[in-house]
Amino acid sequence: xxxxxxxxxxxxxxxxxxxxxxxxxxxxxxxxxxxxxxxxxxxxxxxxxxxxxxxxxxxxxxxxxxxxxxxxxxxxxxxxxxxxxxxxxxxxxxxxxxxxxxxxxxxxxxxxxxxxxxxxxxxxxxxxxxxxxxxxxxxxxxxxxxxxxxxxxxxxxxxxxxxxxxxxxxxxxxxxxxxxxxxxxxxxxxxxxxxxxxxxxxxxxxxxxxxxxxxxxxxxxxxxxxxxxxxxxxxxxxxxxxxxxxxxxxxxxxxxxxxxxxxxxxxxxxxxxxxxxxxxxxxxxxxxxxxxxxxxxxxxxxxxxxxxxxxxxxxxxxxxxxxxxxxxxxxxxxxxxxxxxxxxxxxxxxxxxxxxxxxxxxxxxxxxxxxxxxxxxxxxxxxxxxxxxxxxxxxxxxxxxxxxxxxxxxxxxxxxxxxxxxxxxxxxxxxxxxxxxxxxxxxxxxxxxxxxxxxxxxxxxxxxxxxxxxxxxxxxxxxxxxxxxxxxxxxxxxxxxxxxxxxxxxxxxxxxxxx
Numbered sequence: 439x440x441x442x443x444x445x446x447x448x449x450x451x452x453x454x455x456x457x458x459x460x461x462x463x464x465x466x467x468x469x470x471x472x473x474x475x476x477x478x479x480x481x482x483x484x485x486x487x488x489x490x491x492x493x494x495x496x497x498x499x500x501x502x503x504x505x506x507x508x509x510x511x512x513x514x515x516x517x518x519x520x521x522x523x524x525x526x527x528x529x530x531x532x533x534x535x536x537x538x539x540x541x542x543x544x545x546x547x548x549x550x551x552x553x554x555x556x557x558x559x560x561x562x563x564x565x566x567x568x569x570x571x572x573x574x575x576x577x578x579x580x581x582x583x584x585x586x587x588x589x590x591x592x593x594x595x596x597x598x599x600x601x602x603x604x605x606x607x608x609x610x611x612x613x614x615x616x617x618x619x620x621x622x623x624x625x626x627x628x629x630x631x632x633x634x635x636x637x638x639x640x641x642x643x644x645x646x647x648x649x650x651x652x653x654x655x656x657x658x659x660x661x662x663x664x665x666x667x668x669x670x671x672x673x674x675x676x677x678x679x680x681x682x683x684x685x686x687x688x689x690x691x692x693x694x695x696x697x698x699x700x701x702x703x704x705x706x707x708x709x710x711x712x713x714x715x716x717x718x719x720x721x722x723x724x725x726x727x728x729x730x731x732x733x734x735x736x737x738x739x740x741x742x743x744x745x746x747x748x749x750x751x752x753x754x755x756x757x758x759x760x761x762x763x764x765x766x767x768x769x770x771x772x773x774x775x776x777x778x779x780x781x782x783x784x785x786x787x788x789x790x791x792x793x794x795x796x797x798x799x800x801x802x803x804x805x806x807x808x809x810x811x812x813x814x815x816x817x818x819x820x821x822x823x824x825x826x827x828x829x830x831x832x833x834x835x836x837x838x839x840x841x842x843x844x845x846x847x848x849x850x851x852x853x854x855x856x857x858x859x860x861x862x863x864x865x866x867x868x869x870x871x872x873x874x875x876x877x878x879x880x881x882x883x884x885x886x887x888x889x890x891x892x893x894x895x896x897x898x899x900x901x902x903x904x905x906x907x908x909x910x911x912x913x914x915x916x917x918x919x920x921x922x923x924x925x926x927x928x929x930x931x932x933x934x935x936x937x938x939x940x941x942x943x944x945x946x947x948x949x950x951x952x953x
Contacts, residue, residue: 484515485512485515485516488508488511488512488515489512491508492505492508492509492512495508501535501538501539502539503539503541503544505535506532506535506536506539506541506544506548509528509529509531509532509535510528510529510532510547510548510551512528513525513526513528513529513532513551514551516528517551517554517555517558518663519703520558522555522558522559525551525555526552526555528551529548529551529552529555530548530552532544532547532548532551533545533548533549533552536548542575542576543581545572545575546572546573546575546576546585546588547572547585549568549569549571549572549575550568550569550572550585550587550588550591552568553565553566553567553568553569553571553572553591554591556568557591557594557595557598562595562598562599565591565595566592566595566596569588569591569592569595570592572585572588573588573592576588582615583615583618583619584619586612586615586616586621586624586628587624587627589608589609589611589612589615590608590609590612590624590627590628590631592605592608593605593606593607593608593609593612593631593635594631594634596608597631597634597635597638600638602635602638602639605631605635606635609628609631609632609635612624612628613625613628613629613632616628622655622658622659623659623661623664625655626651626652626653626655626656626659626664626668627652628652629648629649629651629652629655630648630649630652630667630668630671632648633645633646633648633649633652633671633675634671636648637675637678642679645675646675646679649668649671649672649675650672652668652671653665653668653669653672656668662695662696662699662701663701663704665692665695666692666695666696666701666704666707666708667704667707669688669689669691669692669695669708670689670692670704670707670708670710670711672685672688673685673686673688673689673692673708673711673712673714673715674711674714676688676715677711677714677715677717677718678718680718680719682715682716682718682719682721683719685711685712685714685715685718686712686715686716686719688711689708689709689711689712689715690712692704692708692711693705693708693709693712696708702735705735706732706735706736709728709731709732709735710728710732712728713725713728713729713732716728837866841859841862841863841866842863844859871897884921884922884923884924885921885922885923885924885927886919886920886921886922887919887920887921887922888919890922890927890930890931891914893931894931894934895912895952897931897935897938898910898934898938898950898952901938901939901942902938902942902950905942907948908941908942908947908948908949908950909948909949909950910950910952911949911950911951911952912952913951913952
């Protein structure tokens, strides 16, 4: 819709919509007003207007779809005027809001916007990543047809990478979808991108047809920004294919239109296209004249940019100065509260630290008491073991030695006496062996399974080594190491000791398996 027609409808709608109208109707009207301001006014004014609308919505707490739509309008305007970082910041803000609202359509739209910024900045691979991410959010073909801009951006990016097959894979369906839903803007974009691909494929006649289709649709839409973009593209195309007269004609038409609406960025591009056509035709005078004109335009644009930058810096400084004053006043007003709050917090912290220290002290005392009990128990155990070894062990050893002495002096013919002495001596030696095991167990707080098993194996081998007709087969398979107390270890030892005694005395066994 042409701008003047859109403006008439907006004014008519404002006169019809009453104060009691639904909020969605008011939001829609405000959205179109922002859109129109961007098309009719300078970038600085339209950007300021967008900021005022966004600020008003945020002050009302309006974190809704309407805020996202206005953020998208602002982001688009920023990117079109090469303010890439600010534009990307707007798209990221809208993406976070869409995620918060769980709105899949605007999640995809925001991701497409971020990818578009990367595409404009020349970071093509990152742009493709974002486009693919956005496409993964769109599972319904019906919804995808409304996002033809996504497919066209992917096509344009692949075309810039000279991957024409991939570019056509995404572009041709987008043109078909745009025709189905009669999205003229998207249809014009599709033909323009198709022309770039055809030029890359050296299909010159088909490229010219596509470029003219795009330009005709742009003129129907009435958006001068894109009309001038397509005229620049068409003029540059004619210079490349040596059809300079057509190129010069299109460039001059564009220059008149750009001068009329004071769009300096497109005016510069069209003069560059005109210079390219003069150069292609060998018109040196025309080429030199256009180069001079391009130089004047660049100087003019730089002056405007510098003036805008200075004005922006001045406004930014004043804003920061006011914010600093407000912050200082707020600091003075809240300083006393901070001191009071700090005192309370400090007191609470001191109480907490005191309680923690008291708990630590009590815990330390408990641990020390337990350690004292353990140490006393260990000392008593070692004392008993030492007493058994020094007193009873020594006495038993003395008895065994005396029995050996008596046996040597008994007459060999006194068989009964010798037998009795051997039995008593054997019992004494077994008692000494049992005493050693008891002392070994008493000296330890804990005994692991392997240590106990090794002790038992030594005992078993000694017992069976004196018996000729019994074979002992040892085999071990530990799944885990178990800890026993000294009492349990001694009990286990006695049980197995009794078992070995029964085997040697009563079982008449020939083979003993130890597992």
